[in-house]
Amino acid sequence: xxxxxxxxxxxxFLQTLGGMGIxxxxxxxxxxxxxxxxxxxxxxxxxxxxxxxxxxxxxxxLPHATGGVELGVHQFVMTSFDSYLAAVPxxxxxxxxxDVVAATIDGHATQVTPGKTFVDQSPEERLQxxxxxxxxxAGDVRFVAFAIFVMAxxxxxxxxxxxxxxxxxxxxxLDMAKLPVWGEIGFPGxxxxxxxxxxxxxxxxxxxxxxx
Amino acid sequence: MxxxxxxxxxxxxxxxxxxxxxxxxxxxxxxxxxxxxxxAAARRGAARRGGLTPEEDAAWGSTLDAQWNMMELNAGxxxxxxxxxxxxxxxxxxxxxxxxxxxxxxxxAGVGGTTQHYLGNCPRAYPRVFTGADDDGFPAETNxxxxxxxxxxxxxxxxxxxxPVSPAPATRRENVYFWGxxxxxxxxxxxxxxxxxxxxxxxxxxxxxxxxxxxxxNDLNEVGPSADFHYPAVTGCTLCNGCFEACxxxxxxxxxxxxxxxxxxxxxxxxxxxxxxxxxxxSFVLRIxxxxxxxxxxHARGVVVRDSWTGEIxxxxxxxxxxxxxxxxxxxxxxxxGLPDPTGxxxxxxxxHFYDWITGVFPFEVEQHIGQNSAxxxxxxxxGGLEVVGALPAVDMLSTYLxxxxxxxxxxxxxPGAPWDTRGRVVGEEFKRLAGNYTRLLSLxxxxxxxxxxxxxxxxxxxxxxxLAMDWPPDEHGMVPKITYSAPSRRSVERRDRLxxxxxxxxxxxxxxxxxxxDMPPIVLHVHSTxxxxxxxxxxxxxxxxxxxxxxxxxxLPNGLGGPNPTLTTQALATRTAEKIAxxxxxx
Numbered sequence: 119x120x121x122x123x124x125x126x127x128x129x130x131f132l133q134t135l136g137g138m139g140i141x142x143x144x145x146x147x148x149x150x151x152x153x154x155x156x157x158x159x160x161x162x163x164x165x166x167x168x169x170x171x172x173x174x175x176x177x178x179x180l181p182h183a184t185g186g187v188e189l190g191v192h193q194f195v196m197t198s199f200d201s202y203l204a205a206v207p208x209x210x211x212x213x214x215x216x217d218v219v220a221a222t223i224d225g226h227a228t229q230v231t232p233g234k235t236f237v238d239q240s241p242e243e244r245l246q247x248x249x250x251x252x253x254x255x256a257g258d259v260r261f262v263a264f265a266i267f268v269m270a271x272x273x274x275x276x277x278x279x280x281x282x283x284x285x286x287x288x289x290x291x292l293d294m295a296k297l298p299v300w301g302e303i304g305f306p307g308x309x310x311x312x313x314x315x316x317x318x319x320x321x322x323x324x325x326x327x328x329x330x
Numbered sequence: 331m332x333x334x335x336x337x338x339x340x341x342x343x344x345x346x347x348x349x350x351x352x353x354x355x356x357x358x359x360x361x362x363x364x365x366x367x368x369x370a371a372a373r374r375g376a377a378r379r380g381g382l383t384p385e386e387d388a389a390w391g392s393t394l395d396a397q398w399n400m401m402e403l404n405a406g407x408x409x410x411x412x413x414x415x416x417x418x419x420x421x422x423x424x425x426x427x428x429x430x431x432x433x434x435x436x437x438x439a440g441v442g443g444t445t446q447h448y449l450g451n452c453p454r455a456y457p458r459v460f461t462g463a464d465d466d467g468f469p470a471e472t473n474x475x476x477x478x479x480x481x482x483x484x485x486x487x488x489x490x491x492x493x494p495v496s497p498a499p500a501t502r503r504e505n506v507y508f509w510g511x512x513x514x515x516x517x518x519x520x521x522x523x524x525x526x527x528x529x530x531x532x533x534x535x536x537x538x539x540x541x542x543x544x545x546x547x548n549d550l551n552e553v554g555p556s557a558d559f560h561y562p563a564v565t566g567c568t569l570c571n572g573c574f575e576a577c578x579x580x581x582x583x584x585x586x587x588x589x590x591x592x593x594x595x596x597x598x599x600x601x602x603x604x605x606x607x608x609x610x611x612x613s614f615v616l617r618i619x620x621x622x623x624x625x626x627x628x629h630a631r632g633v634v635v636r637d638s639w640t641g642e643i644x645x646x647x648x649x650x651x652x653x654x655x656x657x658x659x660x661x662x663x664x665x666x667x668g669l670p671d672p673t674g675x676x677x678x679x680x681x682x683h684f685y686d687w688i689t690g691v692f693p694f695e696v697e698q699h700i701g702q703n704s705a706x707x708x709x710x711x712x713x714g715g716l717e718v719v720g721a722l723p724a725v726d727m728l729s730t731y732l733x734x735x736x737x738x739x740x741x742x743x744x745x746p747g748a749p750w751d752t753r754g755r756v757v758g759e760e761f762k763r764l765a766g767n768y769t770r771l772l773s774l775x776x777x778x779x780x781x782x783x784x785x786x787x788x789x790x791x792x793x794x795x796x797x798l799a800m801d802w803p804p805d806e807h808g809m810v811p812k813i814t815y816s817a818p819s820r821r822s823v824e825r826r827d828r829l830x831x832x833x834x835x836x837x838x839x840x841x842x843x844x845x846x847x848x849d850m851p852p853i854v855l856h857v858h859s860t861x862x863x864x865x866x867x868x869x870x871x872x873x874x875x876x877x878x879x880x881x882x883x884x885x886x887l888p889n890g891l892g893g894p895n896p897t898l899t900t901q902a903l904a905t906r907t908a909e910k911i912a913x914x915x916x917x918x
């Protein structure tokens with residue numbers, strides 16, 4: 119558990135959840151046994167890794183083989199949450215949104231499968247947890263359930279893995295060796311242009327694409 | 331003291347500035363965000379008046395080449411991308427908005443506003459959404475423009491000539507779509523159909539987009555590769571597929587010769603060239619100031635503006651204020667200024683074309699990564715439309731398989747009779763299999779004729795619209811906007827479903843072997859009608875609550891235009907509004 123997280127008392131943490139409208143969904147869970155574990159930094163990381171592995175698993179038998187965790191996409195998702203809502207109202211000093219999100223996921227996981235956090239769940243149980251977040255009466259929980267997919271997709275399919283550890287708002291030279299995903303799906307990377315104009319062309323008389 | 335202050339330099343504000351400047355009226359434009367291309371815009375004092383010299387035009391173009399590399403994260407990260415809703419300093423957090431739902435608002439700050447990442451699509455509104463429209467068998471528009479289509483026609487023509495707008499080029503992707511549309515039995519209604527008034531759409535059919543993108547050269551395929559697609563050997567569009575990442579192509583072109591005609595490269599340089607317009611970035615307006623007039627009405631007196639780089643706050647006097655901050659920020663600023671809302675309509679009735687996204691997997695190459703992001707469409711007056719969209723991988727995978735209002739495809743039973751095979755998010759190995767087909771996927775965006783719903787919840791928050799987040803503390807610009815889209819009308823839901831079926835049928839007819847329906851949650855990209863013409867303003871877009879305040883962004887559109895993309899209509903209306911401002915206040 120890192121220093122910031124240790125400073126975060128349970129009470130302050132729940133204030134944070136309340137500030138996001140998430141407290142509604144978690145109000146009954148103040149003394150839940152998983153709460154202390156949920157605040158541990160390693161467990162937070164494991165929770166995001168479990169999510170990324172659910173969505174983008176390593177699939178050695180498919181041409182699109184690379185998995186999200188091996189590229190560190192869960193790290194990207196965590197830092198994105200922290201900085202996207204850096205000014206979330208009532209976030210206590212030193213708290214990070216990643217902790218709030220991970221605890222929110224676990225709060226729903228333990229409702230779907232009592233006694234199990236998201237990390238402990240099977241893939242099908244994790245889907246049910248995310249579905250429960252989709253259907254939460256708290257709007258901010260629904261937003262989190264949406265945003266986590268946005269951030270995961272940006273981390274996995276954008277140029278992010280090619281920056282290595284150097285991403286900091288500048289766009290330095292990309293290391294293409296760290297971008298296996300583009301090659302796997304046939305994307306050559308952003309280009310200056312393509313010599314692929316159909317000309318002359320009449321949309322009213324298109325060509326049969328099977329023979330084109 | 332300027333004659334007119336314009337708040338926001340996006341799709342609407344830039345147009346009003348150029349038109350007023352050409353009439354000799356002194357204009358100050360206050361833009362909250364950065365000024366891309368301006369070599370000094372990262373520093374305070376980057377305000378500019380006066381046209382660009384040829385040397386400056388070239389230098390500003392080179393600056394864009396360096397700033398905009400079309401990488402999806404560097405461009406589009408909502409946290410710190412060069413295209414975001416936030417301050418120039420990318421190390422600072424984005425500006426806050428409360429969007430408490432499964433939804434996402436994708437607007438941009440900066441000179442050019444959201445036209446920096448728009449796809450340049452410039453269809454006109456359907457004539458059926460104006461007063462005096464002919465009966466076409468579908469229910470009439472409930473919030474029509476308070477004047478006729480013919481009233482706006484000359485302004486459409488002026489904007490189409492100024493940007494300019496032209497038929498989009500076809501690549502393999504468009505050919506696959508056109509083939510499917512034709513095989514499905516639809517009519518071609520585009521520029522080669524023989525109809526000289528093809529831009530006026532009265533009946534369903536498919537066509538190429540009319541885009542504000544300089545045409546690709548006829549011999550692009552021969553000249554482009556050898557010239558590395560660089561200006562001046564190559565002019566116009568290079569088919570790079572980077573519209574949404576703010577394509578700066580062709581490289582080495584002067585600012586004003588960049589292919590995609592965001593207002594940043596079109597109307598803004600024209601406005602500067604009048605010598606009457608000053609544009610000031612990093613300037614976030616906090617309040618509109620008013621004073622009682624001798625006529626008993628409230629009149630505009632000026633604005634309070636905060637330098638979003640230094641934090642300095644100052645007052646600028648002006649008798650005329652044009653609000654063009656966008657469909658979210660304009661009502662927010664109205665409410666934060668404590669201005670009167672005699673009709674109770676401010677912030678209500680937001681329309682977003684209630685998107686869906688239908689995708690086919692093809693057994694042959696579609697090359698979705700080549701061409702203009704959206705170069706073909708389907709029009710269905712009375713229902714909405716469809717747009718062919720090719721996107722870079724992150725946006726494409728998100729839109730296709732990773733967001734939904736239908737949970738997960740694995741949990742959803744088959745839908746007998748539906749023309750799609752699956753609906754809802756797809757994850758895991760099945761997702762990886764589908765994603766591996768990236769270049770063989772073709773997606774159609776459903777743009778619904780989204781009805782205006784102007785109800786409010788028990789807390790006063792508009793069901794579909796913009797309120798103030800009462801339970802959030804204010805940020806440096808005042809109360810934070812709260813954005814909701816919780817009550818699409820029954821008709822909007824039915825239209826969206828019908829259009830999704832049309833889309834799936836076209837993809838099948840084109841040869842798709844698997845069809846997927848995203849059931850997209852509210853994605854707020856085309857966003858309009860929170861300060862509606864006729865409801866919040868009079869017919870000239872001057873607000874009923876305060877004399878001398880006009881509205882010139884998408885918020886003033888009285889409806890969702892029937893489905894067509896909003897920018898062209900907002901620009902035509904802004905051209906007309908500039909004329910009205912001059913007539914009412916500057917005739918001497």
